[in-house]
Amino acid sequence: MHSEEIDSLIRERQKGKQPRRKSQIPYALALLLLSCTGAVFLWVFNRGGLIVFWIVGIALGIVLRYSRFCFAAAFRDPFLTKNTGLMRALLLALMVSTTGFAVIQHRFLQAHPNAGYDAIPGRINSVGLHTVLGAFIFGIGMVLAGGCASGTLMRIGEGHALPWFTLVGFLIGTTLGAKDYPFWYGRIIQGSPVVYFPEYIGFGAAVLIQIAILVCLYWLARRYQDKTLGKEG
């Protein structure tokens, strides 16, 4: 009760000081209408094939922005502020998607038992020194830029100017990386294996073990934050 009263007092005072922001809701509705028109357009001219990407993309953007989700911060904050809130949210996301992907992949492989790694729904890549190097420089870049690949898109949507530089940098870097690919392919990637867990231990065990690991990591992240920031943090 007491703190609520103080909060409302603070709010009262700020009302006088801050010029009240204009409501932007009409613009939001206009953009929503425009997006729906785009969806109808895609539906009519593309027979529904592309509309999924558009609609899910919009939903992803809304969720990213409303929950202030940021992958860069999820990886960075445990070091910088000792807060693991975003990391734990990321772990929850992975638990949900692990379960869903397992069902989709399992059904696909029952229908196509001899499918190659490229054809299995999802992302299955080779693992090796290139993964280590690539992830490491990606991690550095992500913190320097203050946002990852999806965060850049989200912050462009918010109206920021800075992520446009990150986007241009990303285009340059990723195109350069593709150009240099034969160099890395010949030296590292060519001999690197693809390790797809269900192939070795089956889907049931793969899902159970993976969920168990994610739950353990969640618990560790919670403990780490409690220990460094106290229970309140």
Added chain:
Amino acid sequence: MKQWLKKPWPYWAGGILLGALNVVLLAASGSAWQVSGGYLLWGSGFLEKLGLKPFQWDYFQVYNTQYQKIIANHSVFLNQHTLLNLGVVAGSSIAALLSSQFKIGKIKGIKQAAFALLGGILMGYGSRLVGGCNIGGFFSGIPSFSLHAWVFWIFIAAGAWVGTKILLKFLT
């Protein structure tokens, strides 16, 4: 109503929804969420406009199942990747406008802009080595049960640690 629209959602709700949306996308379209594949097509598309021939690079031969159709259809700028990425921008704009927090930002200094550009270049190059960014390579890679995503996780965290050190050194 307005207050309700302004209130941010908790992280855990965002996480669960993002995970669920990735499943929905995979179930409905057959491909998981990815971001940098679209960036690569745009970058290569620009080079082609400049008269170069990026689509003859070995990279596009190796990953031909992913890109062949798009390149053959000459839809380098308008394709599923572009729609997904533009959708994220549009969705973020809608959310920012709904909470009346959309704001055209300004660049605060050359150093900040240089960091943004350099960070982007590093991320871009790294994403080609791994075969995807933090979304395609990691966020969609872990639920795909591929070992590479776990290695990605360890070393993106190591990179983030080094990046934080660099950032703290330059900012203080």
